[in-house]
Amino acid sequence: MKAIINGRDVELKTEKTILELAEEMDIEIPTLCHHGGLEPYGACRLCIVEIEKNGRRELDTSCTRYVEDGMKIRTETEEIIEKRKVIAELLLARAPESKKLQKKLEDLGVTETEFTARDYDCVLYCGKCVRACKEEVGIGAINFVGRGYETEVDTPFSIDSDVCIGCGACAEVCPTGAIEVDDEGSTRYIRYFNTTLELKECRECGDFFSTERMIERLKAEEEFSSFAEEYFDLCEKCRRNKEMSKFLEVKQ
Ligand code: SF4
Ligand code: FES
Structure with a gap:
């Protein structure tokens, strides 16, 4: 199976998710609900990437989507960066006081949220x-x-x-x-x-x-x-x- 990720050609011998492939290639994709030891969940959407196949373009979660033959994957387009920021703000609004979460989202350039902050300390979507x-x-x-x-x-x-x-x-x-x-x-x-x-x-x-x-x-x-x-x-x-x-x- 052949694919292209961020302009680099790759050949896969076994099935893997886009996130697993990215990790192997030292391409960083932010995640929150993903955990290597647990089943893929796909709930927080922080790990979205752009996928192009057969002339169709879409965004999908890299932790749940498997690489397919002929896929062109981009992990860092302007659109993705902007969308991840909105997602990060939504997450921050659920647990605004969490230092651990604040630190994680800072890496995405998100330090405050435009959404109504809730008085919870759990983002919930991660489960x-x-x-x-x-x-x-x-x-x-x-x-x-x-x-x-x-x-x-x-x-x-x-x-x-x-x-x-x-x-x-x-x-x-x-x-x-x-x-x-x-x-x-x-x-x-x-x-x-x-x-x-x-x-x-x-x-x-x-x-x-x-x-x-x-x-x-x-x-x-x-x-x-x-x-x-x-x-x-x-x-x-x-x-x-x-x-x-x-x-x-x-x-x-
Ligand atoms: S308490 Fe909330 S944020 Fe923490 S793991 Fe459970 S669902 Fe996720
Ligand atoms: S890390 Fe992929 S959807 Fe949460």
Whole structure:
């Protein structure tokens, strides 16, 4: 398959999205809802590019659109730059106080928005937290709730989740920093989702190192089925100080 991107000829042996191709060629395309470890989503539209094929020209999201034979792709036309700015302003209007988002959008030359700023700290369109919880962790403790402007990401009925394991994957992927994971003593609190979890204390050094639910989940995994109980009672550091065989021997 042959294509042209920003005037450069390319030959592809395998299927890939325009964004993947651009990354390989060190061509920078801004993204917000895209995450390499998650399924393409195509919601924020920050990654739009111009595509020309069979005499037809269109704009499309590079994170979801696959390269096709004979495509001519442009990633930085004046029209694209202007459109991305409008999109960036819309995103900024959703979470105007987010320092993390401000920093990201500054690179696109957007420091303020003409749109009515909302008092949210979540851009919503990205859905990264929801997707990470479902696709990466395989749990789905959070989802979109409400309608229209009132839509937000939350646990069912906005109450302390009984399925969240407190891994913090949602906080890690969030582009606005809306989700914070606070550890205090023996508790982990995920404020955004009003969820509190118990932390496990290392039997050797006394550090609180993981949530109880994360440990329970680990124990249930096939890979860890032959591990002795002691393995799950120790933090990473204390485990490293021991011979790995010790954890396996006990159960055999
Ligand atoms: S909380 Fe963060 S990750 Fe979740 S939808 Fe909002 S901005 Fe995206
Ligand atoms: S990064 Fe492609 S649509 Fe959001």
